[in-house]
Amino acid sequence: MLTINHLCKRYGKFTALNDLNLHIDRGEVFGFIGPNGAGKTTTMRIVCGLLKANSGEVYVDGIDALNCSSAIKRKVGYVPDFFGVYDNLKVIEYMDFFASMYGYDKNDIRETIYGLLELVNLSDKQDSFVDGLSRGMKQRLCVARALIHDPELLILDEPASGLDPRARYELKEILRNLGDMGKTILISSHILPELGEMCTSIGIMEKGRLVTSGKVDDINDKMHGEAPIHIRTLSDMNEAVIILKEMPNISDISMNEDEIIAKINGDDEAVANLISNLISRNVKLIGFEKEQVNLETLFLDLTGNKEPKKGPDDFLSADQIMNGGDNSGEN
Amino acid sequence: MEKIKSLRINPILNKELIVNSRSIKISIQLALYNLILMLIALPIFQGIVSSDIGRIDYVSVMQIYPILAAVQCAVICLAIPIFTASSIAGERERQTLDVLLTTPVSTMSIIRGKLLSAMFSVLLYVICSLPIMSVAFIFGGMSWLSIIKFIILVLVASALAGSIGIFCSSITKKTISSIILAFVIIGVLIFGSITLFSLIIGIIEYTTSYLNSSKYKFFFAPFLLLGNPAVLIANQVITDFTGIGIKDVGKEIKSNLMPYVYFVTQFWTLFSIIVHLLLTKGFMKLAARAINPVKGKSKKNVLSDSRGNANAKNINQTNKMAANAVNNNPNDNNMPDSFVNSSADTVTDNADSMGNDN
């Protein structure tokens, strides 16, 4: 549905998009995550024809978006991150106005407009002035507006920012409905856990590149597989570390005051084997758990933004402990 | 489908009309405008009536017409840049322009809608002033035809002023700079052309007195005034008022005029209207280009990787030329981007169509 190949965009000397590649299948809800300034908005604006790319290709439904942007405009609905509304215009007139911008006759499209207002829960507001709506309502109105021409691809730039939890929930419901209706949705956000619930796929962007992307389920699996295990034991921790080090599929062993943290390379079978192995070697296990990793951790991990979540600086690697911790200052 | 669409009322115009009809601003402006006209007309009327016992001097009544016409034109010339300043800049400030640009409506239609809505306001002004104007017209013995002509000319002039205002609005970020720029351009158009005209005539007169050939004294200089809205309207008003206009002056000095120039003076209003409309169209095009995100800005990147055919070299070359054309003007700070770039754009556009033909 949306394919981006080798997209580059420079603002003057600053490179905002650097060889971006992305593919979104029809019917997917794709979450676009990245720190501020990663280039999410830039990408979206290029796809919508609001910005010119320096090089690269963008195809929407097989149509070259960079060279025939007029054909694209009927296929794409865009909800910008910041948007204004007109003074002195009523909700229903606002919708009529955009319907006429797409060449629809006011009377033919009335039912559709009512349907859309219903969808975004603004039916009772149709005679209110748009500048009098709350931010969340404006946001929803903007979504309804972007859907007026029944686009195949809906692009939402940080739709959840500035919304209260309830409005956020409602928006999420709307998007879920749209996803069920078979629309392809590209959505950017900072709110990772929510994206995880809403999206079928996720792409993580940083410095104008797509760092990683994939299906949410796959990413969850992957993260689950890579999550470190926390081991607590009554017996001497150093002994346990030595035992762990002998095992082939254990890596990244470190320890703090009362736990050993290690990564295990393998599925649940490997975990079960590890436990029985430790017990058979007389390690007195009192705690063994797999760390709950969420998207947030993955995000911080992948974008290299190592914000101390559990104070990793307190951790000393097992090697340092074994060596008496004399080179700990180097970290 | 396209045809049916173009027959319908421009959606932007439609929206602006709804919004304007709710805004109290326009009523206040109209009231102020009529107040100004009245304040100017009233003393003249009073002078007429009290000048002599019971006798009304019709010639003095007629004087009111050129004065009111001048005031009307001045107010409209001042008001239009203010009307139109926010047309695009306001959409930018409110961040609604982006959304308009994601719809299939062309940038030219957006500009057209904005211009039509500005002209609609002018029409309101003119209609509101009709009562006062018609007193001057009718008592002055002017025909309805003159009134209609006058209104048409005011609309033509306001189309030009409006397109300039919208163009300025499309290249500036703030409404206030748009207003100032529009005043500057309109000022250059009105006073600059007259100054240049006088200058050329002066120079020709000075040099020909030595050469002792008075023929073709005016050269092409009168053409400079074809795009001057003040001359257009003043000519009409003066012709109505005194019975003498550019046409008659042209006949008188025919021996001094080149044949083409003479021909143009005989159909001055018609030619002037054509020039006005062409200028209007030009400014609208520039404005449409300025707000078009995909065409207006960067030129270096027209050549995308996808176009690897034989024309690529060609396009590349034209692009370089275009880039040079832009680079030659680096100190032209006052000139808005699109001015500098418009030639470059045309070049690349041609290159584009060349590329697409294959």
Ligand SMILES: Nc1ncnc2c1ncn2[C@@H]1O[C@H](COP(=O)(O)OP(=O)(O)OP(=O)(O)O)[C@@H](O)[C@H]1O
């Ligand atoms: N008009 C512009 N001129 C110059 N630089 C720009 C412009 N717009 C964006 N940038 C730069 O491009 C980079 C990417 O910006 P973009 O808005 O795409 O980021 P983003 O991922 O949407 O960030 P955020 O999460 O804050 O919305 C930023 O570093 C920004 O400084």
Ligand SMILES: [Mg+2]
């Ligand atoms: Mg952004």
